[in-house]
Amino acid sequence: MGDTRPTAPILDGDLKDPKIFYHNAAYKTNRVAINLEKMKVLKERLGDCVREEGVNYIDKCEQLTRRYEAIVRVCQWQSGKNQRARNVGGILDREKDIKAELRAEGALA
Incomplete structure (x- = not known):
């Protein structure tokens, strides 16, 4: 299995x-x-x-x-309004960079 x-x-x-x-x-x-x-x-x-x-x-x-x-x-x-974003290992920063690159390419509206 x-x-x-x-x-x-x-x-x-x-x-x-x-x-x-x-x-x-x-x-x-x-x-x-x-x-x-x-x-x-x-x-x-x-x-x-x-x-x-x-x-x-x-x-x-x-x-x-x-x-x-x-x-x-x-x-x-934590959940709900008390939840805070955790930038563990810079993952949120990388996500913002990826979205910015996709917007620049026109792939993301």
């Missing part, structure tokens, strides 16, 4: 189609689960770093702290 987890969302086509809707929902749920596991691993590693470094943990564990804070922001599941 093959791997049934979706590897990418379907962005083109009728998003109200049940097959596409459930595919995208499964993809989002899968990504959230993966990020939660990453968060658990980083939390353990950060705790180990703090215990090992003692009073110098602020300087020595700074990189792990930043990664943990970033993954916590990604894992927050």
Whole structure:
């Protein structure tokens, strides 16, 4: 039996189609689960770093702290008017650039 987890969302086509809707929902749920596991691993590693470094943990564990804070922001599941756009990895900036290029080519109205 093959791997049934979706590897990418379907962005083109009728998003109200049940097959596409459930595919995208499964993809989002899968990504959230993966990020939660990453968060658990980083939390353990950060705790180990703090215990090992003692009073110098602020300087020595700074990189792990930043990664943990970033993954916590990604894992927050907010919806509605409280939801804020998360520019993880600059994806929103790239999306704006792509749309600007398509408008310049005349492909996007």
